[in-house]
Amino acid sequence: MAKILSKVAPWSRFTKFRGEPGELVSPTIRVLGEEDREDLKALVALDPVSNIFLDSYLYNGHPMNRSGGRAMVFGQYDDAGLRSACWVGSNVVPVNADFEAGQEFGLALLRAGQRYSSVFGPSDGVMGIWSTLQSGHQKALDVRAHQPLMVRSSPSEVVSAPTLRRARVDEFDVMLPTCAAMFEEELGYSPLITGRAYYEQRVQTLISRGYSLVDRDPDGQVVFKAELGNVSPRATQIQGVWMNPSVRGHGLAKSYMAAVIDIALEVAPIVSLYVNDYNKTAVNVYRRVGFEEIGEFATVLF
Numbered sequence: 001m002a003k004i005l006s007k008v009a010p011w012s013r014f015t016k017f018r019g020e021p022g023e024l025v026s027p028t029i030r031v032l033g034e035e036d037r038e039d040l041k042a043l044v045a046l047d048p049v050s051n052i053f054l055d056s057y058l059y060n061g062h063p064m065n066r067s068g069g070r071a072m073v074f075g076q077y078d079d080a081g082l083r084s085a086c087w088v089g090s091n092v093v094p095v096n097a098d099f100e101a102g103q104e105f106g107l108a109l110l111r112a113g114q115r116y117s118s119v120f121g122p123s124d125g126v127m128g129i130w131s132t133l134q135s136g137h138q139k140a141l142d143v144r145a146h147q148p149l150m151v152r153s154s155p156s157e158v159v160s161a162p163t164l165r166r167a168r169v170d171e172f173d174v175m176l177p178t179c180a181a182m183f184e185e186e187l188g189y190s191p192l193i194t195g196r197a198y199y200e201q202r203v204q205t206l207i208s209r210g211y212s213l214v215d216r217d218p219d220g221q222v223v224f225k226a227e228l229g230n231v232s233p234r235a236t237q238i239q240g241v242w243m244n245p246s247v248r249g250h251g252l253a254k255s256y257m258a259a260v261i262d263i264a265l266e267v268a269p270i271v272s273l274y275v276n277d278y279n280k281t282a283v284n285v286y287r288r289v290g291f292e293e294i295g296e297f298a299t300v301l302f
């Protein structure tokens with residue numbers, strides 16, 4: 001606790017939240033700064049698969065805070081030091097947070113008074129956050145409380161689709177509408193209506209880094225695509241898996257996912273993903289190619 005109090009004035013719920021490094025958000029939570037980077041990296045390293053979002057962010061050298069409190073990291077301390085953390089941007093992502101810690105982060109988020117697109121990550125922390133955040137002004141569009149977290153650390157025994165490859169930079173105009181179609185199918189709205197510039201940049205970045213994977217038919221239509229959405233030296237996280245509706249149900253998904261595993265293992269030693277528990281078809285495909293369940297994520301969408 002001394003570490004917190006030595007840096008900022010005592011917390012008060014009546015003071016205006018500024019989102020500055022060192023600022024107390026609650027009696028046990030403060031905004032982390034660059035001087036806390038190594039402590040945060042050590043916390044993330046306790047579970048680099050579950051914490052892949054923030055591990056990837058730190059690995060790529062991004063700042064701990066962005067101007068005006070647009071993005072920051074909350075840290076919760078006890079007598080032993082940094083106990084848990086929470087990324088706070090357009091998305092909220094808890095790190096090493098149990099349900100009780102999540103509740104405290106939820107109260108801190110209420111005080112911050114920002115609007116969020118989602119809360120996602122390990123289920124205990126997410127559901128703890130939501131248990132208090134739901135009393136605020138934002139109402140959830142969907143709460144996905146059970147999303148199996150699955151991993152694979154070796155090639156699949158299923159024969160890989162030989163035509164899956166990394167998308168080329170000149171395929172951006174093909175990949176963008178395909179990615180947007182998958183996004184809309186999954187979340188119910190198009191990312192190109194609001195936040196188009198950000199979404200275009202995201203797709204371009206994934207392609208340029210070799211993290212956008214695709215197969216196209218002889219006519220140029222996308223048959224299958226997926227992304228390595230989060231990447232660190234320790235793990236990757238597969239996102240955006242999409243099969244063209246015209247070829248669904250033909251038994252192709254397993255070979256494509258086996259090929260995704262092959263490419264992902266060229267990048268990091270562990271391949272991970274999380275999936276909605278009610279998507280039984282996808283869960284079965286992932287199990288058939290050798291993914292094993294190691295935990296549970298949850299997502300709250302606004």
